[in-house]
Amino acid sequence: MLPDTAAKRRVEAVWRIESARLIAGLARATGDVGLAEDLAQDALVAALEQWPVSGVPDNPGAWLTAVARRRYVDGVRRRVTFERKAAELGRELAEAGNPMDEIEFDAHVDDDVLRLIFTACHPVLSRDARAALTLKLVAGLPTEQIARAFLVSVPTMAARVTRAKKALGDAGVPFEVPVGAELAARLASVLEVVYLIFNEGYAATSGESWTRAELCGEAMRLGRMLAALAPDEPEVHGLVALMEIQASRLPARSGPGGELVTLLDQDRSRWNRLLITRGLESLARAASLSGSEVSGPYVIQAALAACHARALTVADTDWTRIATLYRILGSLTPSPVIELNRAVAVSMADGPAAALPIVDSLAGDPALRRYHLLASVRGDLLFRLGRHAEAKADFERAAAMTGNEAERAHLLRRAAACAR
Amino acid sequence: MRVMVLVKASEDSEQGNYADHADEFVAMGKYNEELLKAGIMLAGEGLTPSSEGKRVAFGDEGGTRVIDGPFAEAKELVGGFWIWQVSSMEEAVEWLKRAPLRGTSVELRRIAEVADFEGQLPQDVIDGERRLRAQSGQQS
Numbered sequence: 001m002l003p004d005t006a007a008k009r010r011v012e013a014v015w016r017i018e019s020a021r022l023i024a025g026l027a028r029a030t031g032d033v034g035l036a037e038d039l040a041q042d043a044l045v046a047a048l049e050q051w052p053v054s055g056v057p058d059n060p061g062a063w064l065t066a067v068a069r070r071r072y073v074d075g076v077r078r079r080v081t082f083e084r085k086a087a088e089l090g091r092e093l094a095e096a097g098n099p100m101d102e103i104e105f106d107a108h109v110d111d112d113v114l115r116l117i118f119t120a121c122h123p124v125l126s127r128d129a130r131a132a133l134t135l136k137l138v139a140g141l142p143t144e145q146i147a148r149a150f151l152v153s154v155p156t157m158a159a160r161v162t163r164a165k166k167a168l169g170d171a172g173v174p175f176e177v178p179v180g181a182e183l184a185a186r187l188a189s190v191l192e193v194v195y196l197i198f199n200e201g202y203a204a205t206s207g208e209s210w211t212r213a214e215l216c217g218e219a220m221r222l223g224r225m226l227a228a229l230a231p232d233e234p235e236v237h238g239l240v241a242l243m244e245i246q247a248s249r250l251p252a253r254s255g256p257g258g259e260l261v262t263l264l265d266q267d268r269s270r271w272n273r274l275l276i277t278r279g280l281e282s283l284a285r286a287a288s289l290s291g292s293e294v295s296g297p298y299v300i301q302a303a304l305a306a307c308h309a310r311a312l313t314v315a316d317t318d319w320t321r322i323a324t325l326y327r328i329l330g331s332l333t334p335s336p337v338i339e340l341n342r343a344v345a346v347s348m349a350d351g352p353a354a355a356l357p358i359v360d361s362l363a364g365d366p367a368l369r370r371y372h373l374l375a376s377v378r379g380d381l382l383f384r385l386g387r388h389a390e391a392k393a394d395f396e397r398a399a400a401m402t403g404n405e406a407e408r409a410h411l412l413r414r415a416a417a418c419a420r
Numbered sequence: 421m422r423v424m425v426l427v428k429a430s431e432d433s434e435q436g437n438y439a440d441h442a443d444e445f446v447a448m449g450k451y452n453e454e455l456l457k458a459g460i461m462l463a464g465e466g467l468t469p470s471s472e473g474k475r476v477a478f479g480d481e482g483g484t485r486v487i488d489g490p491f492a493e494a495k496e497l498v499g500g501f502w503i504w505q506v507s508s509m510e511e512a513v514e515w516l517k518r519a520p521l522r523g524t525s526v527e528l529r530r531i532a533e534v535a536d537f538e539g540q541l542p543q544d545v546i547d548g549e550r551r552l553r554a555q556s557g558q559q560s
Contacts, residue, residue, distance in 0.1 A: 224459030
């Protein structure tokens with residue numbers, strides 16, 4: 001019997017709240033994230049069958065845990081029976097020390113969820129696999145929704161999640177938060193995944209829709225979770241600050257026809273002040289933890305975003321500070337894209353003539369050969385220098401390279417403006 | 421979506437009597453921690469008694485009149501609020517059910533987004549409204 005929609009939505013809502021803790025607790029007890037997820041899914045199926053009839057129990061987390069635990073014990077028994085090794089039953093359960101008894105909503109829970117995040121973001125997996133697994137296991141999103149968000153078919157996404165779970169098992173990835181020197185590298189892997197999810201939502205690189213704000217929301221939620229679970233890490237707060245401030249601009253990023261509105265053309269009154277305030281608070285927390293606003297790549301990027309957020313008008317923007325921050329960011333994580341951004345800041349602080357040599361020095365960079373923003377920025381500088389014919393050619397080149405419809409339209413409008 | 425959670429005042433909160441409610445404060449602190457760890461809480465504050473509050477009444481023909489608190493009917497007054505970011509109203513309801521509250525009713529309201537005004541108000545009116553809001557936010 002299929003549950004009606006309202007009941008199903010309630011079950012899904014409870015699932016969003018409970019699934020990460022449930023899966024994390026099961027993973028600690030079984031030592032197997034893939035098995036934990038399977039057991040949790042069994043519990044979800046049971047909830048979808050029973051709750052629409054019986055109502056949502058008072059403690060749905062405990063209910064789901066009890067069902068998953070029963071499935072686990074049944075599974076062990078069945079396996080043992082099939083193999084006709086009755087003696088093993090006692091030993092296997094004894095070895096496990098009745099691990100399911102440990103699953104309680106206690107102090108372990110936070111650590112377990114943190115372990116789950118680190119495991120789902122393990123570098124043994126590809127970035128796409130990490131993102132998919134994190135959304136599935138930590139955010140509690142259904143596979144259909146993740147598939148839609150990443151513009152792939154449901155079977156493709158389901159296979160990606162299954163493969164990722166298997167890869168974790170095959171690699172023998174332990175269910176733990178790394179310590180010591182390993183922590184920094186593994187944390188970077190986690191933050192990378194969260195920001196990848198955010199960017200998938202912030203700027204779709206293909207298709208008609210400019211923003212897929214749901215993914216931004218999911219990434220911010222994950223970031224805030226991390227900030228609460230690992231409050232001493234400056235880069236976590238830096239990433240949260242960066243996402244809050246960038247998301248504050250979402251209402252201003254597209255015009256009435258869905259066309260792109262770039263940062264400097266945005267109506268800043270549309271920026272969400274609550275998110276800006278939260279972002280600046282997170283940045284301040286990061287800075288006070290590390291003693292500096294330039295301690296790591298995410299903190300620096302947040303400081304950059306904050307320069308724009310603090311400026312009520314474009315004219316108020318501190319471009320000299322922005323150029324400096326890009327220089328520091330570039331020295332920490334060298335990248336032609338950062339250098340291109342520095343060029344834009346220099347053009348605003350010191351004029352287009354000062355920036356053009358920086359942009360031209362990037363022209364031969366193989367990493368930027370198909371990067372439409374290089375041509376787009378160059379077109380803008382040339383336009384401001386009055387070299388309209390050259391600018392037009394660059395805008396058209398940029399338009400041909402972008403995969404985003406809204407952006408292509410924007411670039412072609414700029415090219416057309418050069419001809420006037 | 422964002423929702424505002426409006427918690428009603430009580431006789432005790434209107435009296436500023438917090439001493440008898442230490443246990444509730446502890447429970448509420450734990451609950452807020454859960455909201456933070458779930459990444460859904462954007463803001464949350466409690467309000468002081470309405471005796472410290474003011475009302476400004478606007479006349480039909482303009483003009484204003486200031487009324488000092490306290491205001492009658494504690495149950496009609498707001499005692500505190502949260503702003504949550506959740507995936508659905510159902511999720512907000514499920515979270516709210518876990519709140520350590522007794523003998524009160526709490527209102528959940530979805531916060532309007534730009535899309536709610538579009539098509540009903542001219543774009544420049546929407547933009548103008550937001551500009552004012554942004555400036556007041558910047559000054560505080």
